[in-house]
Amino acid sequence: MRLIVDHVTRYSYDQPVRGVVQSHRLTPTVFEGQTVVDWQVTVTDGCPGGVFRDGAGDRVQAWSVAGPVSEIVVHVKGVVETRDLTGVLRGHREIVRPEVYLRETTPTWADAALIELSSAADDASGPLDAAHRLSGAVADAIAYAPGTTEAHTTAAEALAQGKGVCQDHAHALIAMARHRGIPARYVSGYLFADAEGQPHEAAHAWAELWIVGLGWVGFDPANRCCPDERYIRLGSGLDALDAAPIRGIARGPGSETMNVRVVVAPEATQGQTQQ
């Protein structure tokens, strides 16, 4: 599938700031499931900084913007050819050991309720089945409900209220998998969802679990599936913060307003827009 991405993030400051520094994970992952046809990231008045591929295989690009500045627009535009590998991250080069992704972080801490929920995998026939069961249990326990959680919501909190978005689904699945000794990580990317499906976020997130024999395999509890040709993978981390496509900070007293618009559409068709 050939997907077109148009992703605009607009940062506005109520009073000009002295400068902005950002770190981007905004380049599609290199693996057999996707090939970049065209890709471009621009930052208004931005000065590109260091660029490197990190140990997890993500391409990181730094940017700085010299102030005073009142508004910055990060614009990602590109075309990616995707293939359905049923979630398997085949042909990806990375050197971080899977065991590193057993470490607990605040949002992925497994409380008693998450541990209880992870018993869904108790009578699984094997690791892959166990992963599917965990993902299904998350989908059953946390209903998709935008606006009910925030960036800092933990997996435990989302489960307690039974509602959340893709970030919460991914955190919950990661927490449960790690509790069972399965390395798990957070993945950020894009999703094209057709009109008939459930409501989705075009800027999307899911989890990858380390399955012995297969390697990293993606699971998207929010959509009860494994990533296929509708998904574009950008980067990974221990949790949402660690895998964030954009991490940035402004120098100065001004307060920031962020506005995001993401359109993901198959080439030569109408796309979907999300504010």
Next chain:
Amino acid sequence: MADYFNEMYHSGAVRTPYARLEDWMKTMPAEFRQMKQAEAEALFRRIGITFAVYGEGGDPDRLIPFDMFPRVFTGAEWARLERGIKQRARALNAFLVDVYGRGEIVKAGRIPANLVYQNEAYEKAVVGFVPPKGVYSHIVGIDLVRTGPDDFFVLEDNCRTPSGVSYMLENREIMMRMFPELFRANRIQPVDSYSDRLRRTLASVAPAKCKGDPCIVILTPGHFNSAYYEHSFLADLMGVELVEGQDLFVEGEYVWMRTTEGPKRVDVIYRRIDDAFIDPLCFRPDSMLGVPGLMDVYRSGGVSICSAPGAGVADDKAVYTYVPEMVRFYLGEEPILQNVPTWQCAKADDLKYVLERLPELVVKEVHGSGGYGMLVGPKSTREQIEAFRAKIEKDPDNYIAQPTLALSTTPTFVAEGIAPRHVDLRPYCLVGEQIDLVPGGLTRVALTEGSLVVNSSQGGGVKDTWVLAE
């Protein structure tokens, strides 16, 4: 005290390195000694050196007691220590490059994978990155204790930012001012080249992008930090800027320092800030102490950070057990310095052994420091031991145990005159393009009679440490 090795008196005689100190000690009138002690304290107060040694906590404004009786090593003793310290510093750095690279030592089964890869101090952000000259830990502080004429043990390694080196330098300075005659009578190797050597070490790891004389800075968390005095002291001695996070900024591919003449590019940052705080874009997002974007510049080769982020995985108390194995694995040598035998309560057999022998062991928290949260079995009451037993049983993974070492003593000035007190030693090994060590270190002394805990927060003091020329 018969069981302890006295570094001055052994087998009924004065050991050679202390030969010229016996007269000095015996002929010093009490009033003169008190006068000198007051003078020393006034000097320390005047220079404002009142901080705690790395991670010890305690009142930052409290003066650490200075004992005027020097601790002395012969040139031959030191030569062996020096080889052992340098060997260990090389192995620790080889380990760091390995575990952030191919992980051969783990693959070879010489250290458990979980100890390394699930360690809190293991930084995923630097996996695959080899710092300039392959050095992660540029200043390695190795804590040593002695139990006999030829018996030295490593208590712990400090690979991040070991502090206390300013005491080594100030103790010497003050001794030379107060007792110049001692420095004429003894051939004492100087330590004052430390700052030049530190500067040379830092300059030698400047990034490849740096052409010409590198710009070095010391990055401090600020004046409220207990080691701030040391940060400014070292900056002064090296002739480099002492900066806080807000004095630096990232633009393009480099880190810059604000100066009155405009921005100046920075090549090497000797940071005295923990990993978690150095860059809010990579680590703790709420940190105000660091420099946003620093890690991206570092990873793309625009600046060097000393010690390198991630170095802490080598000095974890559980990883410590495997350092002799690192020496064999990377260097193909036998360790010159021995580890203290250590039982890990995380292992069932070890736990059983430890719980059966609590009254004779020292038990420590895996991540603890500063002499807090530890049990010294032989010095504890039955109630204290039982209370500690409950703590270990509740969370065995959090504890390690070691035999109670018979730490050596050196003569020390105490209220009643001169008496033996237990000591340890922290030398500061410099690792850059070359590996370098000044002849000396920081001797800490347990001033309380019979105490084996030398930490300043637990009533410890410091001494000048002499290495005699052969």
